[in-house]
Amino acid sequence: MARPRRQVRSARERWERERRYTRVKNRLVACMERSLCETHFARFRSFGEGLEEFCALVSEAAPIVEDEVNVLFPESPNRITQVILQNFKEWLKSAEPVRSVCKLWYQFIRKAHLECDQCRGEAAYLIDSGSEIEDEDADVDED
Numbered sequence: 001m002a003r004p005r006r007q008v009r010s011a012r013e014r015w016e017r018e019r020r021y022t023r024v025k026n027r028l029v030a031c032m033e034r035s036l037c038e039t040h041f042a043r044f045r046s047f048g049e050g051l052e053e054f055c056a057l058v059s060e061a062a063p064i065v066e067d068e069v070n071v072l073f074p075e076s077p078n079r080i081t082q083v084i085l086q087n088f089k090e091w092l093k094s095a096e097p098v099r100s101v102c103k104l105w106y107q108f109i110r111k112a113h114l115e116c117d118q119c120r121g122e123a124a125y126l127i128d129s130g131s132e133i134e135d136e137d138a139d140v141d142e143d
């Protein structure tokens with residue numbers, strides 16, 4: 001009988017998805033906490049608000065998406081540098097489902113990097129040569 005077997009498989013898939021969800025969430029929270037100073041992390045409301053949606057979408061996407069996310073939210077002791085943030089912005093162009101959530105994250109971290117030495121890791125501020133993220137798809141011809 002095919003039916004019970006399918007149920008087993010879907011239970012397993014659900015379990016895998018839940019595991020991936022938790023893994024992504026833990027990684028993001030740890031990475032963000034490490035990357036921002038205490039004050040900016042505490043003020044970063046859009047992160048808490050968008051986190052569940054982001055993790056749910058990543059956990060349902062192809063495994064390669066989690067690999068990409070792992071590069072953008074690096075393991076300890078690495079943190080989100082200004083260069084990684086620029087890569088994050090580039091990645092958002094091809095990550096339509098999470099774009100609206102992540103646009104707010106990008107903007108917040110970008111601002112933190114601008115005004116806070118600690119969030120910037122004491123590095124010099126890098127001027128972004130590209131444009132800011134536009135609303136809708138106004139930036140398609142940027143390249």
Ligand SMILES: [Zn+2]
Nearest residue numbers: 037040116119
């Ligand atoms: Zn800060």
